[in-house]
Amino acid sequence: MESLHTLMRMMGIQINNPISVLDQNTSKTFLAQSSSEVKYELFMRATALEDIKNFHDDIHARIKQIELDVKQKKQVSSKCFQTQFPVVGPSCATSLVVGSKTGCF
Secondary structure: HHHHHHHHHHHHOOOOOHHHHOOOOHHHHHHHHHOHHHHHHHHHHHHHHHHHHHHHHHHHHHHHHOOOOOOHHHHHHHHHHHOOOOOOOHHHHHHHHHHOOOOOO
């Protein structure tokens, strides 16, 4: 079974690709009788654009989550600096802590 998978990878055969398993008669019938939506879905799956779109959407969601995490961590660090350096304030405290090991972390 492993040799079959190796051969499929080497030859670029995608068994889950609907185009690779359509015979000529089935493809003629499909093209003549199917709707534009169905043809578009087949195109998206056959060209792997659907996978790329899903991958892109996943990355976009991860970026949004990272941006939210960064925003929350900035708020926490700002509060930390305000408690550590109440007279100086957060903007000056940042420059004081950058080169040293002091702070709340």
